[in-house]
Amino acid sequence: MSASTQKTHNLFQVFLRLRPPQGGASAAGERFLAVEEPDEDSTTPKHITLNPPNDRRRAIEKFAFTQVFEEDATQLDVFHCTGVASLVKGVLAPCGGDGTDALLATLGVTGSGKTHTILGSRSQRGLTQLALDLIFRSIGPNLANYDSNPTLEHSIAASDPSESALFPASTFLDSVYTDAPASFRASSRAPTPMPVSLSCFLPQLYPQQVQHHRPGTPNPYPPRPTDWCKSVRIVSREDSVAPPTPPSNPGFEEDRKKYQASRGSAFAHGIVHGGSPSRTPQLRRGRGQQPAKHFMATTASIRSKTGTKDALHSKGEAQGPTQPPSRRPHRPSVFPQQPDVSALSVSCDPSSEYAVVISMYEVYNDRIFDLLTTPIRSAATKEYRRRPLLFKSTEAAPDRKVVAGLRKVICSSMHQALVVLEAGLQERRVAGTGSNSVSSRSHGFFCVEVKKRAKGGRKQGVDMPWNGSTLSVVDLAGSERARDAKTAGATLAEAGKINESLMYLGQCLQMQTNAGNKDKPNLVPFRQCKLTELLFSNSYPAPSASSSARLRNPQKAVMIVTADPHGDFNATSQILRYSALAREITVPRIPSVTQTILTAAAAAASAPAPEQCSNPVEPRSFHSQPFSPAGSRPVVNPQLLSSANIVRELSPMSSLIGDGHRTTMEAAALEIARLSEDVDYLSQALDEEQSARQEAESHLLSMEDRMIELEQAIREECTAEFERRLEIEMARWRATLQVEMERGEEHWGRKIEVFERSMGVTVAGPNDEGVPIGGGSDDDDKENVLLEDVNEENERLRRENDILRREVSGMSPTKRHPLQERGSDASVVLKNRLPTETGSPRPLRTIKTDNEGTGTLRLRLEKLRVSDDQASVRSPAGSVSPKKMRRLATKRWNAVGDDDDLF
Numbered sequence: 001m002s003a004s005t006q007k008t009h010n011l012f013q014v015f016l017r018l019r020p021p022q023g024g025a026s027a028a029g030e031r032f033l034a035v036e037e038p039d040e041d042s043t044t045p046k047h048i049t050l051n052p053p054n055d056r057r058r059a060i061e062k063f064a065f066t067q068v069f070e071e072d073a074t075q076l077d078v079f080h081c082t083g084v085a086s087l088v089k090g091v092l093a094p095c096g097g098d099g100t101d102a103l104l105a106t107l108g109v110t111g112s113g114k115t116h117t118i119l120g121s122r123s124q125r126g127l128t129q130l131a132l133d134l135i136f137r138s139i140g141p142n143l144a145n146y147d148s149n150p151t152l153e154h155s156i157a158a159s160d161p162s163e164s165a166l167f168p169a170s171t172f173l174d175s176v177y178t179d180a181p182a183s184f185r186a187s188s189r190a191p192t193p194m195p196v197s198l199s200c201f202l203p204q205l206y207p208q209q210v211q212h213h214r215p216g217t218p219n220p221y222p223p224r225p226t227d228w229c230k231s232v233r234i235v236s237r238e239d240s241v242a243p244p245t246p247p248s249n250p251g252f253e254e255d256r257k258k259y260q261a262s263r264g265s266a267f268a269h270g271i272v273h274g275g276s277p278s279r280t281p282q283l284r285r286g287r288g289q290q291p292a293k294h295f296m297a298t299t300a301s302i303r304s305k306t307g308t309k310d311a312l313h314s315k316g317e318a319q320g321p322t323q324p325p326s327r328r329p330h331r332p333s334v335f336p337q338q339p340d341v342s343a344l345s346v347s348c349d350p351s352s353e354y355a356v357v358i359s360m361y362e363v364y365n366d367r368i369f370d371l372l373t374t375p376i377r378s379a380a381t382k383e384y385r386r387r388p389l390l391f392k393s394t395e396a397a398p399d400r401k402v403v404a405g406l407r408k409v410i411c412s413s414m415h416q417a418l419v420v421l422e423a424g425l426q427e428r429r430v431a432g433t434g435s436n437s438v439s440s441r442s443h444g445f446f447c448v449e450v451k452k453r454a455k456g457g458r459k460q461g462v463d464m465p466w467n468g469s470t471l472s473v474v475d476l477a478g479s480e481r482a483r484d485a486k487t488a489g490a491t492l493a494e495a496g497k498i499n500e501s502l503m504y505l506g507q508c509l510q511m512q513t514n515a516g517n518k519d520k521p522n523l524v525p526f527r528q529c530k531l532t533e534l535l536f537s538n539s540y541p542a543p544s545a546s547s548s549a550r551l552r553n554p555q556k557a558v559m560i561v562t563a564d565p566h567g568d569f570n571a572t573s574q575i576l577r578y579s580a581l582a583r584e585i586t587v588p589r590i591p592s593v594t595q596t597i598l599t600a601a602a603a604a605a606s607a608p609a610p611e612q613c614s615n616p617v618e619p620r621s622f623h624s625q626p627f628s629p630a631g632s633r634p635v636v637n638p639q640l641l642s643s644a645n646i647v648r649e650l651s652p653m654s655s656l657i658g659d660g661h662r663t664t665m666e667a668a669a670l671e672i673a674r675l676s677e678d679v680d681y682l683s684q685a686l687d688e689e690q691s692a693r694q695e696a697e698s699h700l701l702s703m704e705d706r707m708i709e710l711e712q713a714i715r716e717e718c719t720a721e722f723e724r725r726l727e728i729e730m731a732r733w734r735a736t737l738q739v740e741m742e743r744g745e746e747h748w749g750r751k752i753e754v755f756e757r758s759m760g761v762t763v764a765g766p767n768d769e770g771v772p773i774g775g776g777s778d779d780d781d782k783e784n785v786l787l788e789d790v791n792e793e794n795e796r797l798r799r800e801n802d803i804l805r806r807e808v809s810g811m812s813p814t815k816r817h818p819l820q821e822r823g824s825d826a827s828v829v830l831k832n833r834l835p836t837e838t839g840s841p842r843p844l845r846t847i848k849t850d851n852e853g854t855g856t857l858r859l860r861l862e863k864l865r866v867s868d869d870q871a872s873v874r875s876p877a878g879s880v881s882p883k884k885m886r887r888l889a890t891k892r893w894n895a896v897g898d899d900d901d902l903f
């Protein structure tokens, strides 16, 4: 097919594959995607209808695809119906020529089944393995024998335009895996060198060439900077442990789930960076202990948790090929065999010999990294790094771009190809997210170059060049919403890059149908990012092919869109919108702004014929673009058009709007649908916010009531507590007051007593020893002793007084004088005791006696009187309080004043 004829076709055939619900239909959410019945002229469904769940006001969309695979479609169904065999046939070019490049890609929301479709599972092969199987089966005996032709590698490398480093599979696999066959070790080839040194690594990669290179002659295999000096990405320095090997028996779904769970938990914390599969902490469990995501990706988890900050921005050093042998993983040996395509083969060119060369790379953060190049550790940063590769035109291929500097592996068998694929998948980045426990974080490219040349390979003693075509299998990373995927940090950043690149891809896919439209220029903006460049660059014939250059056919491309009918509606509808070959929108309710737009458009359209506007009717349904998948007739959704409203309103609309304004109206309808969705979403969000606000307000009110109650209770409690404490304090105060009063009374009593005592001492004078009575110590015992002494003295004086009285009464009046001589002149005493004119008693000290005996007697009588009173007051001694003493003393003082008849 010529380039000019290809131009009129879509760049991609787009298939849709629906994923069966995980955990049964009961566990799935509401289904929002319905598959339409096949058209009359077709046996397979091609259309689906997207019904927004739980919201009948949103636009209903209908999409057309090349074919729709429902949930029960098998891997073999997809393989057959997507025409992989046809792609392979184009690559093999059985009719001669270079063949046609083919691209097989999957696109979809994260977790929708892209990797499952492309790479299969532990029990089922994916399209990649099936395509490889078909290629090797079809080539069969025409595959060039590497063993019988040692210059094969040289001749292929010489024809390769991409500045690649070419290795035989055995050499490459021995550098990656540990269990190299004994025969290989005994070969003449140098063993895999440990260090990264270029000089010591060269013999391993180019053993034959080095052997054959003679000193002094130009080396045909000089080390290329792109081969050795491009390190691409950083891998954690923990990457030093042997990875698990895929279980040898396929079909153990349980093991697989466990493995996925372990990977999910291990990677859920962030990015899992690429690295050798043999170097992940999670993989230290030993062989066969961890099942794989799919049989090829058993060790894909190798990515060490990085945490590695700027892994992507760091620059690396020279890249080396290997890890130390002891750290390399074991070579997988058993792969799933189902589905079986052994009965299928396509023809190849019998006059040609073929060689199959495999390369793998990934697009991560808009940069290309080789998956078959082991990252090497930087001496400076101790990080494992790779270098990004360039997608460019080379000297050997000026008319097309190639990924330059890839490592490519020549495979002699299907098994070798599978093991190489496994090795490359080990390097691919995956991570656990909220949406998929084993989520691809990069766009993976698996390229099978089928080289061909005329049999014999030599013409006039010169090696003939190899030409050929490439089958590229692409497993795109899934679009994801950060909210659902619960990603953060670096994983969130890479999700942003993924979404951005998928957005550009969506723009390209949307524009692709215009490529066949003669009226519109080819505006597919595929140079916006690496992903679209890689996918679309070969879709067009070389723009400036020189006369000497061969005119290559544009690639054939198949896109398989995967979708989960029970998954995220918004994300799925977005993917379907830009990937579908055609789309029809039904807007059930047009907001007022829409009416304005449509009315204006209708007025403009009807300006030349104003009579058509006599009865305008509000339109409700539009076709966003004509359905034209692969030349089919325009599609109208019968279910949607069965609505009486829509049918009735379509006709007036089409009569109102002229053809010249149809494009405007379509754009307006699309915008309306988008705005309507936004409005619906915002109104729903507003409703949620309002209900949340109401709930918060009612909660606030109840909280306020509760606070008031609490405040009241606290106040009452505080009041009770205050009163209780006040009562206690009052009681304490009263007690203290009582004590103080008693102390005060005692104090005053003591003072009065001291005063009385001092008075008594002054009157009594010194005792026999010359010490004043009562003037001594304040001690009670002494007082008691003194009191007893006074009492005794009092008694003695009483007795003496009685004696004297008897003597006085017995004496004659003439003999009474002696009594006066004894100092017992009562009249003098009475006279002295009588109050003075002022009313106060006359001080006893001032008494002057003429007679010493009379004075002494009088003093003794006075003493006797006072002491007697004191004795009567104080007896019983000790039982009278100071207070009483004071009162009694006071009374006694008064009594003394009144008791004039004492004698």
Ligand SMILES: Nc1ncnc2c1ncn2[C@@H]1O[C@H](COP(=O)(O)OP(=O)(O)OP(=O)(O)O)[C@@H](O)[C@H]1O
Binding pocket: 018, 019, 020, 108, 109, 110, 111, 112, 113, 114, 115, 116, 117, 121, 436, 438, 439, 440, 441, 476, 477, 478, 479, 562
């Ligand atoms: N057709 C299917 N049949 C059975 N299981 C499927 C199918 N499609 C997907 N799955 C399962 O769904 C899960 C997610 O699929 P997969 O990993 O292929 O998604 P993905 O689209 O590649 O996600 P991501 O973009 O995050 O890498 C896996 O467990 C896979 O086995």
